[in-house]
Amino acid sequence: MPLASAISPPATLVVFDFDGVLVDGMTEYWWAARTAALELAPQLQLPEAVPAAFVRLRPLIHKGWEMVLMAAELGRDGFGLEVLLRDYAAGLALALARWGWQAGQLQQQLERVRAGAIATDEAGWLARHRFYPGVKQRLHSLAGDGAAWAVLTTKGAVFAARLLAAEGLKPEALFGHEQGSKVVVLRQLQAQGRRLWFVEDRRPTLEAVRADPELASVRCCLVSWGYLGPGDGQGLPATIGWLTPERFASPLAQWP
Numbered sequence: 472m473p474l475a476s477a478i479s480p481p482a483t484l485v486v487f488d489f490d491g492v493l494v495d496g497m498t499e500y501w502w503a504a505r506t507a508a509l510e511l512a513p514q515l516q517l518p519e520a521v522p523a524a525f526v527r528l529r530p531l532i533h534k535g536w537e538m539v540l541m542a543a544e545l546g547r548d549g550f551g552l553e554v555l556l557r558d559y560a561a562g563l564a565l566a567l568a569r570w571g572w573q574a575g576q577l578q579q580q581l582e583r584v585r586a587g588a589i590a591t592d593e594a595g596w597l598a599r600h601r602f603y604p605g606v607k608q609r610l611h612s613l614a615g616d617g618a619a620w621a622v623l624t625t626k627g628a629v630f631a632a633r634l635l636a637a638e639g640l641k642p643e644a645l646f647g648h649e650q651g652s653k654v655v656v657l658r659q660l661q662a663q664g665r666r667l668w669f670v671e672d673r674r675p676t677l678e679a680v681r682a683d684p685e686l687a688s689v690r691c692c693l694v695s696w697g698y699l700g701p702g703d704g705q706g707l708p709a710t711i712g713w714l715t716p717e718r719f720a721s722p723l724a725q726w727p
Contacts, residue, residue: 483666483723484643485613486657489624489631491672491697493606499599501525503588504538507580508546511539511572515546524552530700531559533673534625534648536577540566578648582627589633597637603696605720607638616723619643621660623653623669654683661686668726670714672697677711692727694719 487493490500501521509515528541544550544566555562567574588596613620621644624631628647635642646656653669653676660667668690671677677691692714695704707713712727719726 483616483618483668484660485618485620485668485670485723486623486660487620488653488671488673488676489622489626492603492670492694493610493622494600494602494634495697496600497521497526497529499596500529500538501542502599503581503584504542507539507577507584508542510584511577511580512543512546512570515543517542517546524550527552528555528559530673530698530703531556533676534574534578535581535627536574537563539577539581540570540572543570582630585627585630589630593633597634600634602638605716607640609720610640610642613723618668618723621645623656624648625653654679654686657686657689658683661689666690668692668723670694672699674700674703674707674711681708681710690726 490496498521504525505517505519509517522545524545525541532538532541540563541555544555547569585596610620620642622631622635622642623646625648628645628649631647632645635645650656657667657669657680667688669677669680670692672694674693677693680686680689680691690712691710692712693699693704693707695713695715704713714727
């Protein structure tokens with residue numbers, strides 16, 4: 472009787488968020504948001520250095536257009552940071568109405584600013600970002616764990632691709648905001664029958680994944696670095712692992 476052929480296990484794909492997981496781009500976020508806001512509202516007085524209030528808001532910001540709106544808010548008389556921190560969703564809606572802008576309009580403005588920077592001074596634009604320590608080496612070594620990796624971001628795909636290419640990093644796939652929500656993209660990847668890990672720095676995004684029964688088998692990790700809000704790493708459910716730099720550097724089998 473012939474021996475049964477060995478059956479290879481399904482391939483593993485580690486899906487990374489980009490901003491706050493692989494790359495720290497706080498300097499660029501403020502620069503781009505400030506530039507876009509000033510083009511829309513030249514009367515604004517906004518500092519060139521990243522304001523502390525913007526840093527505090529960054530964990531709440533989900534999409535690029537929100538950065539432009541928050542930059543405009545920071546330049547407004549009567550700006551209330553604590554009000555936004557208490558109820559960001561309500562504050563976001565009020566700010567949109569106050570300025571009379573649309574989310575799509577702000578996103579397009581932000582992407583025009585970034586595209587212009589790449590066209591005129593790509594080296595300067597790239598220099599406003601830095602990869603977190605150990606990230607590039609770990610991405611290269613994932614193949615040794617029998618895993619491929621992909622990027623899933625709310626950034627425009629073309630901008631994430633530029634940053635990765637500049638460092639010689641080649642993900643198996645890259646999904647930007649153009650491809651839909653992270654839950655939708657993860658469902659599509661799940662349909663390929665692969666083992667999926669999803670690594671994020673935004674707890675509400677991971678909670679949305681955990682709430683979707685179709686994605687129950689996805690291994691979710693919240694990184695201990697990046698743009699975390701106060702208390703984001705506390706009281707995590709057993710279905711969301713806490714990924715420290717030390718665990719990130721360890722073999723995939725040792726990840727939470």
